Amino acid sequence: MAFDSPSPQLWQALGWEPAPQQLEQLLALQLQLREWNARLNLTRLVEGEDFWVAQVLDSLWPLRALLQANPQGAEGPLQRGAPLQMIDVGTGGGFPGLAIAIALPTAQLTLVDSVGRKVEAVRAMAAALGLADRVDLRCERIELTGQKAECRGRFHLAMARAVARAPVVAEYLVPLLQADGQALLYRGQWAAEDTAELERALAPLKARIASLDAWELPAQRGIRHALWLQPSGPCPKSYPRPVGVPAKQPLGGDQLRPLRPSAV
Secondary structure, eight states: OOOSSOOHHHHHHHTOOOOHHHHHHHHHHHHHHHHHHHHHOOOSOOSHHHHIIIIIIHHHGGGHHHHHHSTTOOOOGGGTTSOOEEEEETOTTTTTHHHHHHHSTTOEEEEEESOHHHHHHHHHHHHHTTOTTTEEEEESOHHHHTTSTTTTTOEEEEEEESSSOHHHHHHHHGGGEEEEEEEEEEESSOOHHHHHHHHHHHHHHTEEEEEEEEEEETTTTEEEEEEEEEESSOOOTTOSOSTTHHHHSOTTSOTTSOOOOOOO
């Protein structure tokens, strides 16, 4: 079934429902994507279930405990008495960052991408949605972001969706975390061999796998996995390595093993 307004069953599956203003923002986000796609081809997931399930719900489902604990984004224990600082690495067309900024209206989001045209489009969308005061855009390679004083060790939550293999993403995210922060890796397929490879990659980063969650998207969109990582000590200053090195020489594994399908 194709629809432009979300079915109530979608929110029931998530266990959370947006307030009227948040729903208006999500609808406005879809309109913004349509407009910008005509110029830049940001994403193919714009219409009907492609947008509501494969974009919005797929962005939000790993955070459903946070959403349910703070149903309208109110201050609560998970926000530690201050706005939650979050970073979306490789944001592309603005997901998951923009969807999360709408769903958690007290959170502060930093969105990073290396493609200038995408960054400017997402910045314009954030402004049009009234999110400019809570959404910051950075146009740079994430290897550089992770070494900058204003970003390193700053974030409660660092996340990446459909960016690279898990060991590569881990090297991108772990240096950004506060001592008690968490990294979230959105994945599609996942197997025991992936866990073993990721654990090897995490050892030099001084981090560990905290949990692995699985969820089946509605509308037969398939199984998704969320990997939650936690620091086990200070991340060595040598990580992330220089631009291009994490992807060419991933930590902890066979460089030739084929990449599994990403989350989208």
